[in-house]
Structures are given as structure tokens and as C-alpha cells.
Amino acid sequence: MTSFNHLFRVMWRPKFRSMNQLLFFNLLAVVVTMVYQIWRRGFAQLEMISTVTIWGSIFGFVAFVLLARQNEQVVISDTYRLLPTSDTKLYLANLGTSLVALLYVGVIQVILLAVGTAMSGNIIRMWLQLNIHMxxxxxxxxxxxxxxxxxxxxxxxxxxxxxxxxxxxxxxxxxxxxxxxxxxxxxxxxxxxxxxxxxxxxxxxxxxxxxxxxxxxxxxxxxxxxxxxxxxxxxxxxxxxxxxxxxxxxxxxxxxx
Amino acid sequence: MTEAIDITNLNYRRNTKQILTNVTLQLNPGKIVGLLGENGAGKTTLMRLIAGLAKGEKGTIAVHGQTTAATRRAFVSFSEALQGFRPGDKLSQIRDFYALAYPDFSAKKYLDLITFLQIDDDQKLATLSKGTREKFIIALTLSREAAVYLLDEPFSGIDSMSRKRIISSIIRWKQDSATMVISDHYVSEIAALLDEVVIIKDHTICTHKRSDQIRREFGLGIEAFYESVYEGDISDDQF
Structure with a gap:
């Protein structure tokens, strides 16, 4: 029988690959927007927080939809239904890997937000300075x-x-x-x-x-x-x-x- | 001795249509069995029921004494169409999936098989011709050290050279104790391989005989016997 650990890993790999492809386009969108902003307003006026947040929300939603689609494909595919494991384990591993993949996208968004803040996040930095003594x-x-x-x-x-x-x-x-x-x-x-x-x-x-x-x-x-x-x-x-x-x-x- | 496959009073209905009726079948370990019948006879459905892919059946299906779908699957290697993989996936990635998902997957057997079948597993799935794809499916299926192999129409739409290679690989890599069920409606391709023949007609198994028994009792080759059964030249009484 296939162990839950191995089941999780085989289901995780394709989702991880598609999330990475999506994140590549997310990063590309952020970089292109940043270059456009610098060209229009100059580096001093660059504001990355809204750019990262807007693109992050769009790509986060796309990730959610893609994972929903993958979930449904897995549960009616011979490839996965033939695995020697119970339906309960298969279903939970499918749902679990999708959740981890979505959290992975979320963590990357947080990192992008942190990088964006460090580069030019005047609004957030001001807010932190004001509220540090909360x-x-x-x-x-x-x-x-x-x-x-x-x-x-x-x-x-x-x-x-x-x-x-x-x-x-x-x-x-x-x-x-x-x-x-x-x-x-x-x-x-x-x-x-x-x-x-x-x-x-x-x-x-x-x-x-x-x-x-x-x-x-x-x-x-x-x-x-x-x-x-x-x-x-x-x-x-x-x-x-x-x-x-x-x-x-x-x-x-x-x-x- | 536990039968490799033991099916009792199997009935299967879907979309208000009866597909299999009162199927009872016992197959011993170590045999190569031809599952024959015209298109739509129920060969694929029977295989999918054995592999636990089709649901809602009545009756019992046991593989090496295991009756639940999940435990049966541990003994069964089914030639699936690789629909769970993306066209851009490399064959080596599919191999890795099998190696991780199936505890009985033999990397050595896989390597021997793809070498023999002349498959380069650095290719992407989408670039394979129909024949190469079918050969790759056979390589993956036989790479498992399973007790039962279910090959569903492994020769459909592929050239004669690929067919010969697939047949040679079946003879060479099937373990002596393993049972292999091959479904097809082109009987001539596989006749020489078969130890036993099971014919499905009118939603049920109409006969199950050893190949030598067919030759001895009816004086016919397997293909002629199959055609005679379907054309009604051999009546039920003669079974």
C-alpha cells in the first residue's frame, strides 16, 4: 500500500510545479510594473506596496482556482485512483497538498511584500514608525x-x-x-x-x-x-x-x- | 491455493444500462489469459471493476483473497492511459511518480524494459507517437512486481514492429507466478501468448477455456474459436 507520506509527495510535486510557474508570471508582472513606474515617475516616487498587493491578490486568486481545478482532475483520474490507498487518504492528501501549495503562494507574497517595503514602502514604514509604541x-x-x-x-x-x-x-x-x-x-x-x-x-x-x-x-x-x-x-x-x-x-x- | 482473481455473481449497471450480468470467474496464478469480446462487450468495464476504478457493482471481486478496492489495487498493475499527467511532463518524471507511489515498482525492470522497447525517457509525454506512448505504458505496467497485470487493449492502433516488441516484453518480463489478463478484439495478435481464453458476450462470460482444450475439443485455433462463438457456430450446449 502507498503510505500517506509518499501519497502526499506524489500529489505535491505537480502542484508545486504549477504554483512555481504561476509565481514566475507574478514576479514578471511586478517587475514590469516597477519598471513602468520608474520610467513614468522616477525611482524616488516608486511605491511598490500597492503593486505587490494588487498583483499578489490577482495571482493568489488564480492559484486558488488552478488548485481547485487540479483537485477535481486528481479525484477522477485513473492515475491517482489506481494508487493502492484508501479513498479517505487520497482525498485528504489531495486537499492537504492544495492547501500547502496555496500557503506556499501566500508565503511568497509576504516575502515579496517585505522586499517591496524594504525597497520603497514609504506608507508602511511611516505606519510602523507611528505604531511601534502601541x-x-x-x-x-x-x-x-x-x-x-x-x-x-x-x-x-x-x-x-x-x-x-x-x-x-x-x-x-x-x-x-x-x-x-x-x-x-x-x-x-x-x-x-x-x-x-x-x-x-x-x-x-x-x-x-x-x-x-x-x-x-x-x-x-x-x-x-x-x-x-x-x-x-x-x-x-x-x-x-x-x-x-x-x-x-x-x-x-x-x-x- | 488462493485464486489470482475470484469473481462471484458480479453485476454492474450504469446509466440505467446493464453492462455485466452474473459474471463468475476464477483465474489461477501464473496464467496469461485473453479477455476477448467485441467492442462494447464489457471487457474494459470488467478490468476496471477488478482494479477498483468502476464503482457501484454487486457481487464480490477478490484478488489474491483481497476484496476491498484499496487492497486489491496493491496486487494489480493496470495499463492506464496516463491521463493524470500533463503533456509537458517528461517520461522520467512519470517514472519518478511510479517509483514513489508504488512500493513494488522495480527501477531495474523499468530500465531494462525501456531499453528493450527503445524508449528515451528524457522525452516529453506530448511528443510521443501513439505506438511509443503505448510501449511506455506497457513498460510502466510491467515494471511493477505485481501479482496481477491487466493490459487493456495494448495493441490498439499501433504498428506491427511495436506490437512485436510489446509481445516480446510481455513474455520476457512477466514473473512466472503472476497472472496477466490481456483484453483485445484483434485475437490474432495475442493468440500465441495465451494459456486461457475468456469470452464476453451478451454482458456475461460465455466461455472460459484453456487454449489447449480449445484446440483438442473443437479442433480450432483461438481466433477461429472466438469467431465461431460470436457467430453462433458453437452453441452454449457445446461449452
């Missing part, structure tokens, strides 16, 4: 919002990928029980219906979660505790959706050939 409470808030933003980013990415797979697998599973005519149209209609049902369920779940939090604490979920409670709710949704995906993968969803 109170302990202010630093705590900064740490809290920073940590929760990163955690929310991770859980939202996992949630989005799991939901995309749920729609993909749900469509495949239902269409397998329908006649083999106009399958493409049937799949599109099923995907739209499933997306609608899923959105309604998630809205209901979010309302239920808010009510539960209010019932237990007597306050609305906008404070610190509420942020963690909402995050926990989303983690539960990710676990439930991922479990449903693994069950469908194990019982009905075939590799495409």
Missing part, C-alpha cells in the same frame, strides 16, 4: 486579527474546495443513475440545482449557528468569542462536506476514461 492591548488586537484572518483564509479555502467537489461528485453520482442521453445537459442542470440546495443549507446552518451562540452567551457573534465560534461552525461544515465527498468517492464516483 499598547499591549493594541498589539494583542493586531495579533488576534492577524491570526484569525489567516485561519479564516485557510478554512474558507478548504470549505470552497470541499463544496466544489461536493457539487462535482453529487452531479456525477446522480447522473450515473439516469439514462445515458444528453448527459452534458443533465449534469449542468444538476450542478445548478445542487448549488441552489447547498446555498440554502449553508444559509440555514449559519443562522442556526448564530442562534446557538446567542443562546449560550446571550450576545451577538461579533466579538472575539463569536469569531472563533463562527470559525468552528465553518470547520464543522468542512468536515461534514469532506465526509460526504469521501463516501461518494468510495461508493459511486468513478474515474473518467
Amino acid at each position: 499598547s499591549a492591548a493594541a498589539w494583542h488586537d493586531l495579533a488576534f486579527y492577524g491570526t484569525s484572518a489567516v485561519l479564516w483564509g485557510i478554512v474558507v479555502a478548504l470549505w470552497a474546495w470541499a463544496v466544489i467537489t461536493l457539487i462535482h461528485f453529487g452531479t456525477n453520482t446522480i447522473s450515473a443513475f439516469l439514462p445515458n442521453v444528453q448527459q452534458r445537459i443533465i449534469k449542468v442542470v444538476l450542478a445548478i440545482i445542487l448549488t441552489g440546495v447547498l446555498l440554502r443549507f449553508l444559509t440555514w446552518f449559519a443562522e442556526l449557528e448564530s442562534k446557538l451562540y446567542a443562546a449560550f452567551t446571550g450576545i451577538a457573534s461579533v466579538l472575539e468569542g463569536g469569531v472563533w465560534f463562527d470559525l468552528l461552525g465553518l470547520v464543522v461544515v468542512v468536515i461534514v462536506v469532506a465526509t460526504a465527498n469521501i463516501v461518494m468517492m468510495h461508493r459511486w464516483v468513478e474515474a473518467k476514461y
